[in-house]
Amino acid sequence: MSTASAIPAIHGTVTVGVPVEQAFRVFTDSFHTWWPPQYHIGKEDLADAVLEPREGGRWFERGVDGSECDWGGVLAWEPPHRLVVTWQITGEWQFDPDPAHASEIEVRFTADGPGQTVVELEHRHLDRLVGGQAMRDAIIGGGGWSALLETFATAATATP
Secondary structure, X not given: OOOOXXXXXXXXXXXXXXXXXXXXXXXXXXXXXXXXXXXXXXXXXXXXXXXXXXXXXXXXXXXXXXXXXXXXXXXXXEXXXXXXXXXXXXXXXXXXXOHHHOEEEEEEEEEOOOOOEEEEEEEEOHXXXXXXXXXXXXXXXXXXHHHHHHXXXXXXXXXX
């Protein structure tokens, strides 16, 4: 998963006590159950975070007023083992529509026995982002992807 970059990638790993199919489903289909509502870039409060389940799909937020604000797109959709999305949010917390400025987030789901899954996340190519170092600093300063993965793990074990 790792690639060389001027700005180091951010990594996170969590082990979840659910089968790989459930871990993938909660991560993707139930994104809104674990994504913190304060983490949004739209003008309105976050009502929902949506990850469209297909390569070429959108990754976006929906505000409480129904407005939508893109975050990126789906590059790879390989249930239940792998997902790659673009992160097109600048260091100034604005959406950048230019895909050449997108960083990437790859998430891998690996079965670790019948009822356990290891989830590994890599956020890479931060040097492509406008304000990429500021974005990396903000993510790390907020606990990084590891903190979000812990929130995800709690949601995954609570979801049937």
